Amino acid sequence: MDLSPVSTAEQSGANMMNGIQIGAVSFVDEGVENVLDILQRRGEINTIFLTTFTYGRGLAGRQIPGQPFPDHGSQVSDEKTFFGGNYATPHLEFYRNTVLKETRAPEHGNIDIVADVLPAARKRGMKLFCSVEDVFREDVPGVIDCAEVDLQGQKRSTLCLFNPNVRAFWTGLVTDLCTSYDIDGILFFNERNGSLISALGASHSQSISSSRVTCFCEHHQKAAKVHGIDFERAIQGYKALDQFVQTSLKGQRPTDGYYVEFQRLLSKFPEIVAWDKLFDLGKHQVLTEVNAAIKAVSKNLQVGFHIEHVNSFNPYFRATRSYEDLAAKSDFLKVVAYNNCGGERYATFISNIGSTIFKDVPLEELMRFNNHLLNYGDEAPLDKLATSGLSPDYVFRETQRALAGVKGKCLILPGIDINLPTGKNSRKASPEDSYAATLAAFKAGSHGVILSRKYSEMWLTNLDAAGRAIQDAAKG
Numbered sequence: 480m481d482l483s484p485v486s487t488a489e490q491s492g493a494n495m496m497n498g499i500q501i502g503a504v505s506f507v508d509e510g511v512e513n514v515l516d517i518l519q520r521r522g523e524i525n526t527i528f529l530t531t532f533t534y535g536r537g538l539a540g541r542q543i544p545g546q547p548f549p550d551h552g553s554q555v556s557d558e559k560t561f562f563g564g565n566y567a568t569p570h571l572e573f574y575r576n577t578v579l580k581e582t583r584a585p586e587h588g589n590i591d592i593v594a595d596v597l598p599a600a601r602k603r604g605m606k607l608f609c610s611v612e613d614v615f616r617e618d619v620p621g622v623i624d625c626a627e628v629d630l631q632g633q634k635r636s637t638l639c640l641f642n643p644n645v646r647a648f649w650t651g652l653v654t655d656l657c658t659s660y661d662i663d664g665i666l667f668f669n670e671r672n673g674s675l676i677s678a679l680g681a682s683h684s685q686s687i688s689s690s691r692v693t694c695f696c697e698h699h700q701k702a703a704k705v706h707g708i709d710f711e712r713a714i715q716g717y718k719a720l721d722q723f724v725q726t727s728l729k730g731q732r733p734t735d736g737y738y739v740e741f742q743r744l745l746s747k748f749p750e751i752v753a754w755d756k757l758f759d760l761g762k763h764q765v766l767t768e769v770n771a772a773i774k775a776v777s778k779n780l781q782v783g784f785h786i787e788h789v790n791s792f793n794p795y796f797r798a799t800r801s802y803e804d805l806a807a808k809s810d811f812l813k814v815v816a817y818n819n820c821g822g823e824r825y826a827t828f829i830s831n832i833g834s835t836i837f838k839d840v841p842l843e844e845l846m847r848f849n850n851h852l853l854n855y856g857d858e859a860p861l862d863k864l865a866t867s868g869l870s871p872d873y874v875f876r877e878t879q880r881a882l883a884g885v886k887g888k889c890l891i892l893p894g895i896d897i898n899l900p901t902g903k904n905s906r907k908a909s910p911e912d913s914y915a916a917t918l919a920a921f922k923a924g925s926h927g928v929i930l931s932r933k934y935s936e937m938w939l940t941n942l943d944a945a946g947r948a949i950q951d952a953a954k955g
């Protein structure tokens with residue numbers, strides 16, 4: 480493994496942003512001062528990424544159900560009490576232009592987690608960013624009016640990014656947080672994919688959902704019209720794609736082969752790709768608006784975007800993104816480089832695309848081919864990927880690629896896998912794994928790290944190891 484230093488000359492330990500993602504429940508369960516003490520002393524953390532808005536369990540709540548609790552915090556599942564929402568105090572004046580007004584997270588009573596943690600973090604010289612994530616649930620007031628519409632014409636629990644209520648909610652939320660609290664900025668998460676990737680399950684942990692693909696709501700139709708995309712043809716195209724996916728899953732091979740049939744569909748219905756691109760357009764318009772809203776409060780506030788794991792696995796997805804474009808609307812990018820769970824996630828990606836469009840290719844060969852396309856190094860073969868995980872070299876390469884991509888226009892803070900939950904028989908990260916992954920990011924020249932996904936699933940022994948790597952990196 481080549482881990483030769485690249486730009487460590489430009490790095491200095493004091494300037495690094497060494498962050499951790501953490502949700503409200505950890506501070507409630509373990510006490511604000513106690514947790515900050517552990518993060519600072521054991522994890523060498525100087526920046527808190529405090530989960531402030533989400534209905535998702537990836538960033539909020541205790542350890543997810545079915546996974547063992549780590550060696551700290553409550554050992555009782557919050558499966559029944561977890562709800563999600565805004566863990567700060569929503570100030571109504573910021574939500575005038577949206578129907579999404581009642582989002583306060585109910586599970587910790589009147590606690591305002593930002594108001595509680597911010598002064599304590601400041602006293603210790605720590606930075607604090609609010610993390611907000613686009614994950615909703617259908618029983619939140621107003622969601623029904625913003626819901627995406629799927630290929631069957633049914634409403635979903637995901638929100639349409641072309642719905643004006645949704646646009647106003649995201650800009651209202653970040654403006655509220657940046658105005659109401661003296662924070663350092665926002666880290667914005669949106670892991671949702673466009674219709675083509677969703678139809679094929681061509682992501683890191685997605686099921687194949689060609690029949691329920693979104694979004695075909697009135698706001699999408701309007702946006703399509705503006706961009707000259709024929710709505711009826713898009714529907715026809717996605718119905719044909721669904722047919723192809725369903726017959727492929729049943730193993731009914733098209734006469735000319737799976738890939739040729741897929742390519743034929745794309746040629747016949749260019750609207751399939753156009754509709755997928757339209758989703759990405761909406762997603763990136765939201766990023767632009769979020770950035771503008773935050774900077775309108777203060778130019779000193781920092782804006783970061785979470786770059787999801789599929790970016791590591793899927794060449795098509797990669798081609799739809801440009802790090803340089805993302806750098807133009809952000810101060811830093813949190814590039815997911817989760818190596819341990821990356822093994823099983825990459826295996827899922829290969830297995831999904833290998834069950835439809837690449838079904839004629841043996842999976843092991845398909846993965847080797849994909850490795851070449853993405854410049855993967857010496858990773859485990861497919862049958863051992865889940866039990867081996869991806870290597871620290873993967874973290875190194877993804878960090879370097881991001882640094883090269885942004886051309887110095889924003890900071891790169893790789894997301895480091897600290898005990899992300901994996902399947903029963905998949906690799907569990909040892910402290911040595913956490914040390915190696917963290918150090919690899921610095922060796923590649925990162926401007927810091929963000930330990931992920933959340934403190935409530937991390938083992939303190941692994942946090943110690945990440946802290947040691949941060950210390951060793953600072954020594955050079």
Ligand SMILES: [Zn+2]
Nearest residue numbers: 639694696699
């Ligand atoms: Zn829509």
